[in-house]
Amino acid sequence: MNLIPVGVLGTGRHVPERILTNQDLEKMVDTNDEWIRTRTGMRERRIARPDEAASDLSVPAAQEALKRAGITAADLDLIIVATVTPDMAFPSTACILQEKLGAKKAAAYDLSAACTGFIYGLANASNFIALGTYKYALIVGVEVLSKITDYTDRNTCVLFGDGAGAVVLGAVPEGHGFQSFELGADGAGGELLKLEGGGSRNPSSPASIEQKLHYLYMAGAEVFKFAVRVMGSAAEEALRKAGLTKEDIDLLVPHQANIRIIQSALHRLHVPEEKCMINLDRYGNVGAASIPMALAEAAETGRVKEGDRIVMVGFGAGLTWGASVLVW
Ligand code: ACO
Secondary structure (H helix, E strand, C coil), rough: CCCCCCEEEEEEEEEEEEHHHHHHCCCCCCCCCCHHHHHCCCCEEEEEECCCCCHHHHHHHHHHHHHCCCCCCCCEEEEEEECCCCCCCCHHHHHHHHHHHCCCCCCCEEECCHHHHHHHHHHHHHHHHHHHCCCEEEECCCCCHHCCCCCCHHHHCCCECCEEEEEEEECCCCCCEEEEEEECCCCCHHHECCCCCCCCCCCCHHHHHHCCCCEEECCCHHHHHHHHHHHHHHHHHHHHCCCHHHHHCCCCEEEECCCCHHHHHHHHCCCCCHHCCCCCHHHHHCCHHHHHHHHHHHHHCCCCCCCCCEEEEEEEEECCEEEEEEEE
């Protein structure tokens, strides 16, 4: 069976206007700019308005990706939204986005793999296109993490921000597009990173609010160790599946969780920092949006040219991880 080569036809990104700086955080919790910069690499992050939800951030990112791909929303066959901060439990944010974009013929669903969700979404959608089931797919990574962050907890509130990144996938010339995917999960680590409230285990109640179950919980040091291990191994496995080596990497686009996690991945992969897309200094950790936002910025700013081999790699709650090799 002949598979159709699948690649990225267009990228887009969008962030809310409001900026929350390290100096602002100094006034909110017992922290300081120096600690945040040296321990995380972050300087500022974007925060959505009270009335702004995931689908609102997704629309401009998606429209930009459609424009760059040279197609309209009506051409889309599939919309996948990767997020842990959907507008609501259901309907899916993908369905809300489908309506807002006017993508009348597109199938639409959300995908829950936390910060790895965008890579999982790419793998999902590219299979449909490779088999000829669909022609065009929109994958959006979006988070409004400020709405599930406890701004009295200095261990987490300095890390997260809001934003959206989007790509349109479709057929590309032979030799281009996705060369491999490496996806993984380890449910045993589920306790390390979670939001317990509001599901069927702990429905919303005065008690769930009292116990702060509607805020993101993170065992930071354990997640850090997992991330350092898995970022390198997932990227190496994706390269191996693509028949490439570390030396072949033209651009690394990693999940933007912490500069020290990224630096350790660069060290292991022998990739110099100038071959790595980093934007966490301006946006913090934007969950599932961080890889597509970084990819869109790389495309817009001329960091990638035709034929470049891009390695995207991420990790997140679940625990989950994923990597992909993409020839631009
Ligand atoms: N300002 C000042 N001090 C702080 C702050 C802060 N904002 N946060 C923590 N500290 C303190 C701690 O309380 C601790 O103090 P103590 O020694 O008196 O107890 C000290 O700093 C050191 O704490 P560590 O946890 O050892 O700090 P570390 O260097 O590990 O950095 C961090 C913490 C940034 C959270 C790091 O562990 C990390 O990045 N972890 C991974 C985070 C991550 O990748 N999350 C992914 C989430 S993805 C998703 O699904 C949304």
